[in-house]
Amino acid sequence: MGSFRFGVQARGFTDAEEWREMARRAEGLGYDIFCMPDHFDQGPAPMVALAFAAEATTTLRLGTMVLANDFRHPAALAKEAATLDVLSGGRFELGIGAGWQTSDYQSTGIAMDRPGVRIERLGEAVAIIKGLLAGETVTFSGQHYTIDGLEGLPEPVRPGGPPLFVAGGSERVLRLAARTADIVGVNPNMAAGVIDNRVGSSATTEATAAKIDWIRESACERFEGLELHSRVHVARVTDDKRSFAGALAPALGLDTDQALASPHSLIGTVDEVADKLVNQREELGISYIGLSIESMEEMAPVVARLAGT
Template sequence: MQRPVRFGAQIRANGELDPIDAARRAEQAGFDVVLVPDHVGPGRSPIPVLSAIAAVTDRIRVGTFVLNADMRNPVQLAWEATTLDHLSRGRFELGLGAGHTPQEYARTGIERRPAAERKAALREYVRIVRGLLDGETVSFHGEYHRVEGAHVERSLQERLPILVGGNGRALLEHAGAHADIVGLQGLGRTLADGHSHEVRWTTDHLDAQIEEVRVGAAHRFDDVELNALVQVVAITDDRTSALRELSDEVDGVDIDELDASPYVLVGSVDEIADKILRCRERWGISYFAVRTIEGFDDVIRAVRDASSD
């Protein structure tokens, strides 16, 4: 049985917009989750922002997308997560990642280890936090994390969802085994500016990533929700021209690949809705996070109407 399609609205809490207003608009538009990213520096911290959003909304779930695990002690974060889950009446989803932006490490004085080490540390982190969210008393002696007899109030939800976002075989296999949601972005190596990434939007690459999640998940694969962070949204009546223009801008990905990729939603409302359902059918991706609120309510409505037929 296929999962219902869910939609997340990622908002920037950077001072350029009011995140409370954006969250209210996302709820009115029919989004399932409002998501706040995590970059230490100018702007607003995600946990307080989500607490404020939870206080003024009724239905929409709230989530981090994603927290840099290197910046937070796992016990402290689990404490904050269960607190927010209770304050939101069981609407919180915890998104975690291994971190990548050099400037954040430089500003905070935290060592930026090689990517493989950051991902290995995240794998330990997820195990610690999972136990704490579930109300367990956790002692853990790993290579990167050590806690002894840690305990926090368990989450209000029977199982507070953990999303793990990232790339690489070891991370995706571990996410398949331990996470509730696996976040896929179609991104590769961090570029020289510290923020941008190589683009990996080919279907072969995504096929391989899904298989890595499947290997890690084994018998629990059907319990894992697959998420895609959509990088391009363009509602237009001339899909072909829009895809051709995008193909000229993106190296190594042709129009057919762009037309298939879940990271690119281009076309009319009905064409985008159809593509979302095709991506669910092909890859099992049922949770789409976008950075566009205005106009996307029509897409949400079209997907739900088609799913109910």
């Protein structure tokens, strides 16, 4: 089992100093990594914002959680990732997925192909990005991308490039992640293109265990070296966890017990939340926990107790 680490996902800011202070606060509270999502209707451009966060901190890692592959050519993304890695002193982690939020595609006019095509394209992009970040001269001919003798520059700090984080909720994406990534984000299935009561059935403990079985099967001997991640969408420190969970569970298509048990929620006292995470790591192997910026202060006692253990 891996040691616990915690990330916080930020979205927006008023000005540069507020953004820098937010990153410094995350570092001071013991969070390991400061992440950005990738949606056109939310906040700043992730890579630029993370560069400012890198400049404001010294040990905090920076990550994307996660970039939608369809929004950038893999050669351009690899160069941006390598540049941010060098400028941050090797603190960058590159997270990427197939893209899922329908509104991103509708508002920009970017074609939203069926999931199988998007995942196939992601697989090609991952192969190109890994080659370029490893400093190779890449030649690639696929269904979606063609690369002809492109050298990967600049050279990242870590040999082989920044850790690669691939996240998703479908079997095909998770099997791809198991074969190629360093970190696998085990998400609910977002095939509907929105987060609503349709995600519930894929957010339960049982559904997550099945996903980890897919990852184990496809990773083979790689599995022991993988880090498993869960994005927590609901986090609350409370003495009345059943009432809180019961009020929100129907919107997610869950009952109260399912909402409390889901790897995508942390609800209860600090002791209860910490115990859940320890038990969950033992049962599912999940040691990397992603939280929203809105939960950063509230979950700080949990982070102080478990980070690095």
